[in-house]
Amino acid sequence: MSAAERYTDYGPLPGKLFIVEGIDGSGKSTQLDLLRKWIVARGYCVYFSEWNSSPLVRATTKMGKDQHLLSPMTFSLIHAADFADRLDRAILPSLRAGAVVLTDRYIFTAFARDAARGVDPDFVRRVYRFAPKPDAAFYFRVPLDEALRRILAGRPELKYYEAGMDLALSEDPYESFRLFQGRIREQYELMVPEFDLTVIDATLPITEQQRQVRKIVGNMLDSCLTRPSTPYGRLLTEHGLSGHYLREVGARPEI
């Protein structure tokens, strides 16, 4: 499979797609959240999407996880269905509209996790080749021990698949999680050259990481769709309204 075949070309898209990847505890979600606030503050239309969040697929994934019905193959395919649903119904239309699309995890999460479960890497890459190429893909690189310290500090409740318990690496969920995250990290490291991921050193101060990310993203936003900064302010003033029913329809009159 050549590099060009790993993605699908949807023609020129006016929007921009930025994605973050990394093992649990790398701080990628924190960084994406800071990036989102900055882009919103600059007046752009932003659409945010999270891994494994399609309402259409949710009930199946939840049942599969709760009842431990998922094999490495069905785990892989149901997550691909989830991704396809989010891509076709939200991500692609937003990119076509010119929005800035931010996603917490992308196809690389599937590649890392599925390979860690023993699914053939070439198979997974072929399944996901309908994905568009991100304009920037940030990989937050963190040493395994540091990530584990961040995650395990509070003795969290680790879920069965999250801890890789389906692989029977260890009877102990914490030990299993450790081993599983180690395998996932190995896969990420292999993908850095394969997919030309932009590496951010996730041991740096949060502000420094964010500065590096914004430097890259900031140059690419010019053509993106902007939104009126105060959609209700002038309307309410001119018409002498308070807008208190707007809350009932999910709008926030204060902005």
Next chain:
Amino acid sequence: MDSRSAERPEPGYRNRVHDEAVRVLGDAQVDVSRYPGRLIVLEGTDGVGRSTHIALLREWLETEGYGVLHTGLSRSRLAGDGLRKAKLGTTVSQRTLDLFYATDFADRIENDILPALRAGFVVLTDRYFYSIMARSIVRGIDRDWLRDLYRFAPAPHGVLYLRVSVDHLIPRVVTRGPFDYWESGMDFQEETELFRSFRRYQSRLLSVFEELAKTYGFQMIDANRDIADVFADLKEAVRSLLPSRPGVAS
């Protein structure tokens, strides 16, 4: 069974949690030739009579003493319900449906079909991934992608294709009840009228089935005939695919 086949590895791998579980990993097509069972697929378009013939074949096979597993699309424990619900709405994309179907298919391969073949059952399946492919190809999904998606699917011992013309199909569908939205391609064709849409969609579908028949070596059964004649042919086709009759020394 000769000694050579006994040394062949299991398809997929053995999961260490459930020692007997069979898993497919997508690296290659699963080889079912070492299993004592038989995987027999009945393919054909909507309303051609697949379920009727499967009901008849099951009865006949069981009377003959064969253990039969009957399976079909969207019947997996994992994804069956979710898939049916997804199809109730009109917001699902074809690609999402394909991956949902693939999940359902993989779940049945791992948990129903391969275990039954290992145990020596005759597995009768009402459609296989060919139907899913045909529907998706008509709707513009890339066929190479579909072929890759199902590359783990074992080659059945036989694929019996109930071949019908649209003209012969229509009287059956009309007497069955209201025209189905999906079976008429109303989700993507630019037709406002259900019957016209059905006719156009089924013609397109049948021509894709013809291509798949060549690629995957379907055995053609002429379904433009009386049901008794169709069944007689099916029975002969199935008989020739079976292992020696149970209880009779071979």
